[in-house]
Amino acid sequence: MSRPQECSTPWQRVYAKFGLTQSQLAKSLGRHKSKISRALKDEKGLISGRDQEALFSLAKSLKVNLSPEDVTPGR
Template sequence: MTKIHKTPWQKVHAKFGMPPSQFARVLNRHRSKISRALRDDKGLISGRDQELLIEVASNYNIPLTSDDLTPEVQ
């Protein structure tokens, strides 16, 4: 069986547990940027976006770890 790996954007989005459009509003980012990031094969998160995600997650009491923000090793 093939294990499906989530990208960093997909892992973080799952932790927030909200639709992509609401996730974009919470991050103050354009919806299309979030949609593209969630569909991307690698879904890497830039340093600037990592800082933003950590700050917003803290405001929403969502625990994020470094594993959530980095790709899984295959």
């Protein structure tokens, strides 16, 4: 899947900020790459609490500026 042009869901916003491939992001989070693919295609693209914790930890280690607004809907 190519990068979403319009980042309208939380997963799409986060994916765009990290700049990793789906496989790289999945591996870094300890998730299966199909989970990332499904999340990016999902209409709502909500991020679970467990995934939010993993994303903030990864963002800190990669020095990616990730805010609470990026991982929650309604932006």
